[in-house]
Structure formats: C-alpha cells, structure tokens
Amino acid sequence: MNITTDMKIKRIIIWLLQIAAAILFLSFIFGMFLYRGADPLFLPSWVHWEQEDMDLQIDGEPIHVTLKKRCLTISDPQGKQLWTAPDDWKVSQVWIRDIDHDELDEVVFLLWKKGSFGDHKPFWIEENDENWSQHIFIYDWDHERKDRLKPLWMSSAMGIQAAKVQMDEQDRLLITTPEGKRTTWYWESWGLLLAD
Ligand SMILES: [Ca+2]
Structure with a gap:
C-alpha cells in the first residue's frame, strides 16, 4: 500500500465518521423533539x-x-x-x-x-x-x-x-x-x- 492509497483510506474513514456523527446528532434532535411533545x-x-x-x-x-x-x-x-x-x-x-x-x-x-x-x-x-x-x-x-x-x-x-x-x-x-x-x-x- 503506497502513501496515496493510505491517505485515501484515511479520508474515507474520516468522511464515514462525520456522516455517522451527523446521523447521531439528527437522531438526538429528533428524539428530543418527540420527547418534549412538540409534536405537530x-x-x-x-x-x-x-x-x-x-x-x-x-x-x-x-x-x-x-x-x-x-x-x-x-x-x-x-x-x-x-x-x-x-x-x-x-x-x-x-x-x-x-x-x-x-x-x-x-x-x-x-x-x-x-x-x-x-x-x-x-x-x-x-x-x-x-x-x-x-x-x-x-x-x-x-x-x-x-x-x-x-x-x-x-x-x-x-x-x-x-x-x-x-x-x-x-x-x-x-x-x-x-x-x-x-x-x-x-x-x-x-x-x-x-x-x-
Ligand atoms: Ca355549570
């Protein structure tokens, strides 16, 4: 594995982690929204x-x-x-x-x-x-x-x-x-x- 490939893999991992964090954050906000009964x-x-x-x-x-x-x-x-x-x-x-x-x-x-x-x-x-x-x-x-x-x-x-x-x-x-x-x-x- 050369240095360029290694960097690409790192970038993909960081990108996936960012997506996972965004999904977690949105789920938390959505859950709070439901919990507080702001249900319209x-x-x-x-x-x-x-x-x-x-x-x-x-x-x-x-x-x-x-x-x-x-x-x-x-x-x-x-x-x-x-x-x-x-x-x-x-x-x-x-x-x-x-x-x-x-x-x-x-x-x-x-x-x-x-x-x-x-x-x-x-x-x-x-x-x-x-x-x-x-x-x-x-x-x-x-x-x-x-x-x-x-x-x-x-x-x-x-x-x-x-x-x-x-x-x-x-x-x-x-x-x-x-x-x-x-x-x-x-x-x-x-x-x-x-x-x-
Ligand atoms: Ca009465």
Whole structure:
C-alpha cells in the first residue's frame, strides 16, 4: 500500500465518521423533539385547530381567554396570567359554558395529550400509555384558587375521533368525526353521556 492509497483510506474513514456523527446528532434532535411533545407533525391533519382571543366574564369575574398555537391561557383584564395549559397539552377548542346546568359557567376544552389517562388513572392500570389521544376537560371556576380552575371532569381518551366539536344552545357537545358523522353528548350527573 503506497502513501496515496493510505491517505485515501484515511479520508474515507474520516468522511464515514462525520456522516455517522451527523446521523447521531439528527437522531438526538429528533428524539428530543418527540420527547418534549412538540409534536405537530404527528397529529392528524383533520383536527380543527381554533384560535381564540376573547374578553368575557365568568361568575362575575372579567377574564381574557387566549387560544393560540394550540396553547390555552386565561388572564385577568390587566394581562396577568391566571392559568395556562401545560406545554404538552395541545388544545384545539375551548368554550366557557354552563355544561352541567348549575347556573355557573365552566371552562371546557378539547385537547390532545399523551397517555389515555390523566393524573387519576384507574387503580388497575399500572402504567399510562404514551400514545397521543383526544380528551375533553372540564373545570369549575373557583375564585378562591390563585389559578381559578378547579378540575371537575377530565375524560380519559375519547373513544371517537373529534374533528370538530360545537356547543348547542342546550350546552350539549355536538362531535363531528373526520368522516362527517355527528353525535350529541350531554352532561348527566357525573360526566358526558351519548344522547340517543
Ligand atoms: Ca355549570
């Protein structure tokens, strides 16, 4: 083996090592991207993502509700943040409505999150899964709390795909699937039930 051939082999080895390092680096970045839940690439294209920017009152308290870039935030009229959804919750729609008919409005939203269950998974489930799924979360408004939101009802993974949800005049949820099938859900004592 002469000196020229030897140098060529060294160059090829260095070149291959550089490619391997680049692949490792990109895999690491991609893994971090997935882990942090900055997932928009992987959620279905049929999801209807709404943007909201509204001033309103809930239980007599003026608030500002913002839904931007899949993040839900509730602030006071001066702009001080009262509550914001965790980074890994991707909120697609929000309503301030009296869904349980107790004459007080709740904060209701449709979101995507990892894991079929929230913090309160059934005792027979040992480990939450890592799949993205849709959920409906409902919070009471509580003036005593600094963040104002008191969890009322957090659904586990919805059994149906909700491309878009509308709230009717009776505060029922009309859920439309990507195929266009619509079902009606209403509050009954403890949770949402499917209407006949
Ligand atoms: Ca209510």
